[in-house]
Amino acid sequence: MSDYALEVRGIVKDFPGTRALDRVDLTLKKGEILALVGENGAGKSTLMNVIDGVHLPDEGQIFIDGNEVNIRNPLDAQKYGIGFVHQEIALCQHVSVAENVFMSELNSTDRKFINYRDLYRRAKKALAPLGDIDPRKKVSELSISNQQIVEIAKALSLNCKILILDEPTAALTESETDALFNIMEELKKKGISMIYISHRMAEIFSQCDRVSILRDGEYCGSLNVDETNSREVVTRMVGREISNLYPAKFDGNCIEQDELLRVEDFSDSKRFTDISFTLHEGEILGLSGLIGAGRSEIVKAVCGLFPKKKGDVYFRGEKLDIHHYEDAINNGIVYLSEDRKVEGVFLDMSIQRNISVLDLKAVSVNGIVNINKEKGLAEEYSKKLNVKCSTLSQNVSSLSGGNQQKVLISKLLSIKPKVVIMDEPTRGIDVGAKSEIHKLLRNLTHEGIGVIMISSELPELIGMSDRVLVMHEGESCGIISGDDINEKKIIHMASGLEKVGA
Amino acid sequence: MIENIKTGKNGFIDLFNKFRNFREGTLILIIVAVCVLMSFLSPYFMTWANWKAIFLSFSTEGIVVVGMTVMLVLGGIDLSVGAVMCLAMCIGGKLFLLGVNPWLASLIALAICAGIGYIQGLLVTKVGLVHFITTLAFMGIARGACFVITQGTPLSLFTLPQSFKFIGQGTIGPLPFVIIIFLVIVIVSDYMLRNSTVLRKVFYSGSNEKAAVFSGIRVSRVKIGVSVLCCTLSGLAGIIYMSRFGASTPGFGVGLEMTAISAAVIGGASLTGGEGTVFGSILGAALLSIITSSLILLDVSVYWQDLIKGCILLFAVSVDHIQHMRRQAG
Known part of the structure; x- marks a missing residue:
């Protein structure tokens, strides 16, 4: 034996x-x-x-x-x-x-x-x-x-x-x-x-x-x-x-920066209650919690992609009226879904059509899509994100997961957003593309963009975030920053054993 | 980055292959082949009279095919096109007999068709029914309404004014006016479906509905819009038939939905959405019409026609599906 x-x-x-x-x-x-x-x-x-x-x-x-x-x-x-x-x-x-x-x-x-x-x-x-x-x-x-x-x-x-x-x-x-x-x-x-x-x-x-x-x-x-x-x-x-896995975090205290986005008392009937947080210029705010804690739902609700009962969103101190994702996009707030295949790419469509979709008006003249403009836009951003492809007219289905993800991020960046919300931005992609995306996220913050990142991978969340909002069963357990951002603390909070702040 | 197309001594063959790879190209080749074959088999095939008849037969139906194509690109289906077309014909005819100006009567009929499309769209988007069931129900409702309105007997409209009859019966030079309307609609809608910002959203919604929602497209609006468009175009076809025949027949257009779907699918539209062109669908409709006409010229019994058309549809869909699987594998 x-x-x-x-x-x-x-x-x-x-x-x-x-x-x-x-x-x-x-x-x-x-x-x-x-x-x-x-x-x-x-x-x-x-x-x-x-x-x-x-x-x-x-x-x-x-x-x-x-x-x-x-x-x-x-x-x-x-x-x-x-x-x-x-x-x-x-x-x-x-x-x-x-x-x-x-x-x-x-x-x-x-x-x-x-x-x-x-x-x-x-x-x-x-x-x-x-x-x-x-x-x-x-x-x-x-x-x-x-x-x-x-x-x-x-x-x-x-x-x-x-x-x-x-x-x-x-x-x-x-x-x-x-x-x-x-x-x-x-x-x-x-x-x-x-x-x-x-x-x-x-x-x-x-x-x-x-x-x-x-x-x-x-x-x-x-x-x-x-x-x-x-x-x-x-x-x-x-x-x-x-x-040295993750790029350097924000130098100094990001809360002293200008406020970009403020979310107040967001509630729906059951997935999240009384969630409030702020996002500052140049900051990466992590959002943590177990699956089902309401992380995705809350950011979707901010973007008008999920129904809410009450709550307000302020952008640079001004109240926004977001009923539909289109309104969020027009205000420079974009969201990357966690489910790339189902809620992200148009697999049977070309790279350039995938990139231009967020703001077709920008590439249109008198209601007609201008192919050259569309191509130019796609070229600019796919180059910036280093999308590996042979032509921009090839279908997205022919790309690897990491490159599909880059196409989706190109699409978000193509409207020059102010707030970028990413739900599991590196799920299911290889290590190389992953670190590229991490670097890119940090570079975005250098341009004054605020990033909200949801991730189930704690090392990633800890390595990337300047502050972390932890959720448990739809409720906020508080926001932690600096040395408080560690695995033990986050798991503790996410399990509902500890709350921080008021 | 972008590869140049090879030129040189293989230029012609490359061009031919490119043409063949292009869906419409294949269809044109098949149509030309059928025409060449038929011109040997029947002396009447290549006559102006025959071609005029073929064109007339598919030009009005072709308007319905345009709407169906957009609907299929969206990933939906409309089984009510034939009944809605007939309803426009019956409402228009009935109102005219009640003393309403025929132009106004037609406008009212079109508005009712648009309204049906709007209700269908609401049922699909707000209640969450699927297109298939919604339009199947409306196929019954509209067809039933035709029989109620006409009490089951065709309405004779021979008193229609000449100006109104011109839509369906007039000619400009050698060309019937119907064909001109048809060509204008096809050219405009083909261009719009390929290039317009609004109809591009139909492709996004049909290719991946959730991704479209997550790209800020108001998919509900797109769906309602397409239902309205599809029903309105069916209504327009009904009005043209009313003018052409000078009659409103409550049983007219039965089975048209199948012809329209077949034509679009043969022309490259996908039942799962995201694919299709007006030009392709019209070529599909043309192929079906040419084959029907050929069968008549060849003295094949009419009983065979549906059977043969069914086989052609199966063949086209199978080829399409196999190509799709290969593309996905590769």
Whole structure:
């Protein structure tokens, strides 16, 4: 018998144009919780998908209990006792909890009819150790955290020996997170080995036994949690010292600068209540909070993209009347959505048409779009942002994620905005483009532009922001600045444990 | 950055390939091929009388196709075009028989069609219904209204003044006036759809509705506007038919929505929105008309016509879809 529940040797996975995994090794001891960390795009998901049989590796071997196995699809993975709790909830929203828990069993059974009584009874038994959830309820009626628990129950119902948890706490509150950790402890006692993917250093150091690090598709070693610290892990993750990762912050006190934007008492019926903040010239204001805290909703409401019940916006002391995003754009306030594919680019349209969309009037004469003007505008900004393309008339769908993001930012800058609001500006783009965007954001502030940045990646938020507004369940927990901007403080506040100021 | 088009001894072949890659180019080639083939098969095909008949048959429908094209670019669909067209014809005719000046009667009919478009737009944007269901319901409502207004029998309008009949029956030189109206509408709308700021917003909304919202485009307004445009153009076609036939027939225009959608799709419009040109759609309509006319000249039973048109549509859509998949893969 081997000491390892799972062993991965020399996995190589190529995607068109990139090598996602380059000879990656990974070992998972029996009954341990192994943290897997790496930046976005480092290959964590690809590696997990290889283990789960979603992707087939181009090279390399996988051993389970010391025996080499060939995992060709998720069903094989199930047979070998691998359970996977995905980051995004992958449940059928419109059917009962019980049917979701036993989905794969129902899928493979030979019986023609479903014995619901038995199904509900067994589902109740499976869910009992995890939490109090009625197996007859529809999944869509459950909270996100309970849905996550259903996901875990579903994975466990297959008698898995190895459980992969992909950022399970991203959408959870602190108490729900604690509950999940208790469950993990229980599972660990039963001898189940877990791979735990997370960006949160604090969780890794409190819950995991070892941590394995991936960077740009390469394996960068494993460390025992007892023998390392978060600084070392992060340094290995990004491959350089963190201190020179981000451009220098605002020199001096940004609150003394002229006020650009003031938001007062913004409330809607449920997503955010009484949010107030100011934004100054040359400042980057970070906006932090767990998913669902109302970060995106509040800035969308400021831009007229989300309904609000009450609240006022002032621009340089003058009250603005924003009913529609168009009004915000006309006042020089622009917003970059977090969802690039759905709410950002027009994939089937050319780069130049994507850039000119915000202010068509600027490139039109008498209601007719002037192609030369449109091209000129696109040329100016795509050059400024260093968009890599062969012509401006090629469709945006042919660009990489990072370049699509640059096209979107070109579009925002093309109207010469005064306030730039960016929701997850570097999500899902490679490290190079990421640091380019960071530099660009800081350069914008040198021109007197105010930037509001939402980011779920704490290192990014901490590295970039001059001040940070932290939100918890729709309420403001205060604004912190200077040395107060650190991981511990922000997580504390975002979990609703601490409030700062009045 | 921008590659120069290669010139030289391959210039002609490159030009040909470029022409072929261009959707309208392919269609023109097919139309020319059909015409050459037909001119051998039938001595009547290449006569002025035949071409005039072909042009007349698709020019009025072509106005409906223009509206449908814009609707498809938006990512919507309008199943009510045929019924709304007929409704304009019936309202105009009925009002005229009640003693209203025919020009005024036509204007009222057009206004009612525009109103129907506005209501459709509101139902789509404010209530959140999809175009398909909304316009399917209006197809029934408008068609029903035609029968109610006319009590099921065609209205004879032979007393229409000569000046009004000129719209549908007059000629300027050798050209029927209808064809001139049609050409003006097609040329103007093709130019506007390609270049105007307002109609560019239709492309954005159709290509990615959410992204359009997040670019400050008031998508609701765009949708209402397109519904109004589509219904108004259908109404205009109805008025032209009323003038041309001197009658209001409550069962007229059944199935026109299918012809219009087929023409636009053959011409390169995508049912998922964001793609389409007026010129392409009109070529699609022309191809369908030429094939219909050819089948008649070849003495093919009329029963075969819909079957053959259906096959052509399937072929066009399949080719389009396969090209799309390839582009996405590449």
